[in-house]
Amino acid sequence: MKTSSLALFVLAAGLLLSAQTIHVGQHVYYNGEGVVNIAADASMAVQRLDQNYVPFVLFLGTDEQGSVHIPRENVVLVYKDQEYYMPALKDFRKEYSYDNRDARQYRNFYAGIESLVATQMRYYTFNWQDEFFPSRSSGRLALDQASLTGSIGFTTFVYFKNPGLQFGDTVVIKVFDKDNPDIWGAVAVELKNPN
Numbered sequence: 751m752k753t754s755s756l757a758l759f760v761l762a763a764g765l766l767l768s769a770q771t772i773h774v775g776q777h778v779y780y781n782g783e784g785v786v787n788i789a790a791d792a793s794m795a796v797q798r799l800d801q802n803y804v805p806f807v808l809f810l811g812t813d814e815q816g817s818v819h820i821p822r823e824n825v826v827l828v829y830k831d832q833e834y835y836m837p838a839l840k841d842f843r844k845e846y847s848y849d850n851r852d853a854r855q856y857r858n859f860y861a862g863i864e865s866l867v868a869t870q871m872r873y874y875t876f877n878w879q880d881e882f883f884p885s886r887s888s889g890r891l892a893l894d895q896a897s898l899t900g901s902i903g904f905t906t907f908v909y910f911k912n913p914g915l916q917f918g919d920t921v922v923i924k925v926f927d928k929d930n931p932d933i934w935g936a937v938a939v940e941l942k943n944p945n
């Protein structure tokens with residue numbers, strides 16, 4: 751029951767999120783309406799729309815006192831009224847071999863964190879050591895859960911199996927707490943042609 755009511759909420763909220771999300775530049779979108787402040791950098795996604803997996807970089811922070819815990823299964827992409835979840839790391843690594851290239855290219859050319867200076871995200875400390883999808887060459891273990899506090903944010907690559915995304919499409923990425931679905935954040939992302 752909890753999952754079906756959450757699914758209904760995600761779909762209904764999608765329309766409202768577009769109005770509350772701001773484009774802060776360089777394919778980065780921010781929404782601070784939920785308890786979880788969330789920004790999504792789609793600069794890699796618009797470069798990879800022809801791939802079987804599409805990468806986004808998420809920046810998460812919270813206004814909540816104490817900690818918020820977001821397991822990887824509580825990161826959802828909504829596209830054309832359908833929900834898509836991140837793949838298991840094992841399956842992802844079998845089917846997608848460009849994660850090293852993605853990480854290197856993002857850090858060298860994009861790093862959308864610069865676009866976040868005009869948002870609430872500027873108040874958080876981010877650590878790139880902990881991710882849901884660390885690149886294979888990093889030697890780091892993948893986390894199953896993000897932990898946020900009022901000053902410590904979380905940033906990570908997230909990948910979704912490509913459901914047929916095209917330039918001009920809008921998707922919603924939503925995250926919610928492990929124990930309390932009322933603690934959530936969501937952001938609408940427009941996939942603009944980078945050319």
